Amino acid sequence: MAQIKFQRLSSASPTFWALVLAHVVVLAAGLGAALYMETKGHRVTGMTNQIVWGTPHVFAVFLIVSASGALNVASVSSVFSRLAYKPFARLSGILAISLLAGGLAVLVLDLGRPDRLLVAMTTYNFHSIFAWNIYLYTGFMAIVVAYLFSMMDRQVSKMTAVNKTFGWAAFSWRLILTTGTGSIFGFLVARDAVSGGIMAPLFIAASLVYGLAFTVLVLMMMSTETHETLCTPEMIAKFRGLLIIFSLAVLALTAILHVSKLYAAPTRAVEAFILSDGGIYPLVFWGGQIFLGNILPLLLLAYMPRAHSKRNTLWLASILFLIGGLAQMYVVIIGTQAFPLNIFPGYEVSSTFGDGAINAYSPSLPEILLGLSGISIAMLIATAAFRLLPFLPHGVPVDAHGVAQEPEEAMAEAGAAA
């Protein structure tokens, strides 16, 4: 029986430091943008009283949804006892925390009064699903930290029952968390494009795709930095299969969402807007979310070329899934608000406050920088964690065919690299 060893990231390659520097620059730009928005007010953004959530929310929700999905690999290992995933469980856990921190940072920095964060954390409003999510996010962080401790502590990691308990807790919590995030939109009873219970399973399926795509990309990057084949041929095959299944689930739930709303007369107008008449939104939906973000990567994965190209294909497909995720969030968040609220069903309305009119939105540079900085925050947190603690597998045990061997329950850390 093989033994899993772990290592810290000790790479100092020019590419590594260039990437770190790039993320630091984007982070600085994002913080500058937040300060600019805070000082001047949100009038310097593209957001208005009609489009109240803009590009920062697209990135924030995308990262939060990705966070819960990034825990996939750890869940598969602990909850479903698939030992091949075990070497990557620590990376999966810390990536989940990093992505959540990145998403929450964007959300907080976009607040009209970010200085009142403590007020938000100490003033309870259980009538709001959005307020509920604050507890779901902080709870998720706490549970995943405990889960990581159960995997990494020398004594506790030997207690399989403890690790399994935390694994189940994290898995259950992540499902509840993504249900909550989807319900932020599903509970918007007046927003015809998204209201409904299907938003919860749709977001869960989407989280599985985005989170796994992030995990794959980080794993490949770390393979390069550690000069080790962390992503073995066996794991590439497993990730490929999972991504195909998750992406098909997103497509199926997206189809159900739109077909059901096309069927109901009151929601046909908003569907026509999103699917065909809405200018940029049908383009982002069909071109970004459906074709670039699902169909193309599915075709790439389904017809994966020769063995040595599989890694590159998985890498490209993962990038495309993430682009599709951003497109999906853009349509869900901004497209929904662009369509006018039907405040008087059965009447035609018009006013000087945009009633009955399509709401225009152009993302501003500060918004884009703030949104992008969320990704950089996540990547910098993950990188710092990789350097500080042994999150990365070392010498993933494989047989002659590249198949991961069953690891021992008791894990040892690689002293030399750590």
Add this chain to the structure above:
Amino acid sequence: MKRADGIVLVNKHTCIGCRYCMMACPFKARSFIHENETGQKVNNPSGKGTVEGCTLCVDRVDAGQRPACVEACAKEGGALIFGDLKDPQSEISQALRKLPSTKLRADLGVDPGVQYANLT
């Protein structure tokens, strides 16, 4: 927050400016303050970065007066009526008994206090 008399207000001391209330409001009854404002009203100052909505001029209501828009409208013919919906003898209750009226998004059943009559 909802006062005992039914008037819904935004607590400007706890609003963090997340704007989820604006996303959720079926009536478009809320606005976000996008920049610093000058010439603020003493009884209803706006705070940059927070959300606000029509207060029905609570300061005037508390002083026994009608909201300013109702007062101004009365000078031009009086299309607006303000009063106590729970008092069957109030002007508004009597008017609603005479005129067929409807509410914004009546289908959602959230029972807003503003009603409209003579819509075409």
